[in-house]
Amino acid sequence: MLRLIPQTFTRHHSTNTTVKPLKRVPSLFNKINSASNVKPNYQPGLYHHPAPSASIISTPDVFLPQNDQRKGLNVKKEVLGPTVSQPREKKLNLTPEEVSQIQKLRLEQPELWTRSKLAAEFNVSPFTISLVSNPNKQRSEEMQQRLQTIKESWGRQRYLARLDRKKRAVNWYRDE
Amino acid sequence: MNSLIRTSARKSLRQFSTSSIKFNSQQIIASEEQALKSAPLVALHERLNLPSSYKLGTLAQALTCRSSYKQELAHNYGLNILGKNFLTYYVSEHILATYPRLPLPVLNAAVASYISSDSLYAVGKYAWGIESDDTTALSKYLNEEAKEHSLGKLRFLPISQTDEAGVTKLSSRDRKSIHPAAAYALGVRSIIGGLYLSTKSEEVTKKFIQDHILSRKLDISKMFEFEQPTRELSRLCERQNLEKPVARLISETGRKSDKPIFVMGIFSGENKLGESYGSSIREAKIRASVNALKNWYLYKPTTVSVPSDKDYKPSVVDHGIVIV
Structure with missing residues (x-):
């Protein structure tokens, strides 16, 4: 049965021309803002412009339930690439003395003892620090003020770019 | 969840059969003779490939909403409840059997994508081509349109979408008026309810729902x-x-x-x-x-069988969603 399928395919004249890749995606062209850019002028026809997403949904073997027929049939030994971060030993418990020390340091010397510094000192995550202690009110207000001042100095373009970045980050959590 | 839906479907079936006697005595179902005169009605019957036991009068009833001006005709409210129960049951069991590990919010969203008013509106209007009866009595008279012609169109009182400039409406909104999407959804659900009543076959109803509702593509991975x-x-x-x-x-x-x-x-x-x-x-x-x-x-078992199948084999049951 399989032999009936031709092993090689010949292209005829009608399909012989290769499809050109799309070098630049045409975007909205604004006469004033984009005057220095050359407007892409594509001739009508077929262009190769593949979709950017490559994530496929396929359940790996370890995620298959025990009674699935496919279990154990498609086990691939992957070539392992480099890791980007080493999983570190987490310290899950802080003693009551340590907690009160963290609270004291964070309230009394907020400039010196930031969250990340405390996390490094007590070998826990910054998230744990925020769970066990409250920030210094005066300090956090001051930091908010500084952030506000920075944001006020943004022009329209930077403001839009930051907004766009936020919108793009939402898509990370959907993987779309 | 499945058994719950099943029992609720049976319960409402009983309610329906008792209540239908009540309004049948007051309101009439269009006779076959009258219904045959409506070209859109006959066309819709043929288009949906409905069995001959599905009377044209029942189809006309399925297209009559409670707010219709034809007060003498039986309306579709009861049929709609029956159809809704069938839809909910077959659609939920299909999704649950296909994707046994779906988290509840995604499952609910997926079921809604198949059977929400907006989806049924698209099915009724664009796939089944049901027309709504929105011409005035005067234009019907001037067109010399037969009285029975509009039996094949969806009859409902639409809510007024726009207010006229300079006109202040003093009376409150008519309670019976509904949005077109809701009316179409009523119509589609009622047609399904009517199919069960005419054939008395769960298999036929299930096949109809599979062909017309579950055949629509839904990408759950984007939910x-x-x-x-x-x-x-x-x-x-x-x-x-x-x-x-x-x-x-x-x-x-x-x-x-x-x-x-x-x-x-x-x-x-x-x-x-x-x-x-x-x-x-x-x-x-x-x-x-x-x-x-x-x-x-999004794990999918190799063979999908649903509880309403004769040779049903239970699929995966595991620990449910991950609690962070």
Whole structure:
């Protein structure tokens, strides 16, 4: 049965021309803002412009339930690439003395003892620090003020770019 | 959940059969002779390939909403409840059997995507081509349109969409008026309810729902949004007794340019759980975790059988969603 399928395919004249890749995606062209850019002028026809997403949904073997027929049939030994971060030993418990020390340091010397510094000192995550202690009110207000001042100095373009970045980050959590 | 829907479907069936006697004495169902004179009605019957036991009068009833001006005709409210129960039952069991691990919010969203008013509106209006009866009595008279012609059109009192400038409406909105989408949904559900009443066959009703509602494409993988994907994945691995998930680079390009691309995979030991891309390592890591979680939740058994099948075999039942 399989032999009936031709092993090689010949292209005829009608399909012989290769499809050109799309070098630049045409975007909205604004006469004033984009005057220095050359407007892409594509001739009508077929262009190769593949979709950017490559994530496929396929359940790996370890995620298959025990009674699935496919279990154990498609086990691939992957070539392992480099890791980007080493999983570190987490310290899950802080003693009551340590907690009160963290609270004291964070309230009394907020400039010196930031969250990340405390996390490094007590070998826990910054998230744990925020769970066990409250920030210094005066300090956090001051930091908010500084952030506000920075944001006020943004022009329209930077403001839009930051907004766009936020919108793009939402898509990370959907993987779309 | 399945058994719940099933019992509720049976309960309402009983309610329906008792209440239908009540309004049959007051309101009439159009006779076959009258109904045959309506071209759109006969066309709709043929188009939907309905069995001959499905009377044209019942189809006309399915297209008559409670707010219709034809007060003497029986309306579709009871048929609609019956159809709704069939739809909910068959659609939920189909999705649950196809994707046994779906989290409840996604399952609800998926069921709603098939049977919400908006979806049924699209089915009724664009797939089945049901017309709404919105010409005035005067224009009907001037067109010399037969009285029975409009039996094949959806009859309802639409809510007024726009207010006229300079006109203040003093009376409150008519309670009976409904949105076109709601009216179409009523019509579609009633046609399904009517099919069961005419054939008395669950199999035929199920086949009809599979052909017209479940055949529509729905991409469930686009319904997910995770709050803490990396954390959720490590909790999942812990629960399933798998090794801790580790993010590894698979390939990258242009690290020092302004448009770098990183392709990363999430590995548990030597097993790859998910893979995705990103323009920063953090993005790629989060996307890959999301992909791994989708690979878990969107598990599909090789053979899908639903509880209403004769040779039903129970599928996967596991621990449910990951609690972070």
